[in-house]
Amino acid sequence: MDDDFLFMTLLYDFYGALLTDKQREIFEMYYLNDYSLGEISELLDISRQGVYDTLKRAESSLEFFEEKLGLVKRHQEIMNKLDKIKKGIEIIRERERDPEILKIIEEIAREIEELNP
Amino acid sequence: MDDDFLFMTLLYDFYGALLTDKQREIFEMYYLNDYSLGEISELLDISRQGVYDTLKRAESSLEFFEEKLGLVKRHQEIMNKLDKIKKGIEIIRERERDPEILKIIEEIAREIEELNP
Missing domain, CATH: 1.10.287 (Helix Hairpins)
Incomplete structure (x- = not known):
């Protein structure tokens, strides 16, 4: 697991509760349960692009909160x-x-x- | 200074960066610089009710973030x-x-x- 990956799960631990339910679901499948984008796409019956976009938005939100609040740091x-x-x-x-x-x-x-x- | 007052400034220390500029301005005048609602109303040329509402919204937001994230606790x-x-x-x-x-x-x-x- 690389540092960026670990840091993202740390951001999630701190700020995850501020994400939408859908963002949380996909974030957890990808980051915590190790599903691939393709697997999530199949399991949730969403396009792979849709999964990717939701994940990116979740990541951006978490980074935004840390940039504003710096509580993880x-x-x-x-x-x-x-x-x-x-x-x-x-x-x-x-x-x-x-x-x-x-x-x-x-x-x-x-x-x-x-x-x- | 009572405990609620202190706790609110602690919430502000953690989550204040997520408030709007106006909320931050009024919050700081009231909580950190000890102005009364009437004084803030005069200084900012806003109705006393407007100051009160903005302050209450700021407090609610801070409490919402703590309820969701619990990072102060x-x-x-x-x-x-x-x-x-x-x-x-x-x-x-x-x-x-x-x-x-x-x-x-x-x-x-x-x-x-x-x-x-």
Whole structure:
């Protein structure tokens, strides 16, 4: 799966609820369930061009929302920082001997774990 | 400032870019610059009712986006967890004696600080 593909599914995760039902249906078939345009065309009884156009409109909308709101970018920055924090916590967990501190470290590790789905 | 007021400014921070220019202008005058409806009405030469209606439409749109996307809620959950992590880090910072671990703790504290604007 290439980066553009992954990024599009991330945009969908954030903004998908603002698409039309038809756009969501086709987007999910193509991006999440790995159907080809031809297969979607057959299954939904729409022309291949129609499937393609709907998919492109869905993609454009998702890109428009990110351009306007930038919430995926903001979220990714937070997640990158959390990843750095997680790595630091792992190092401390291996090295630390004070049981009180270790207890806090375990709690922090659990909090971070819950944030990474 | 009450909670509803604060929450509305948070919604605006996330979704404000999707409002119309006029909605943004009036929203900012009312919520961010603390003008009254009457003052906005005079300054923009619009009826007080017109100001009120635009403001209500802006608020409804922001609430609609949150209802659909829930990104503010998601963000707040992350921030709550970060707050817990931050408190744990503070306790460790006071108690820890190992200089290597303290260095990592300082780095983590800095990463968290950068996340809280």
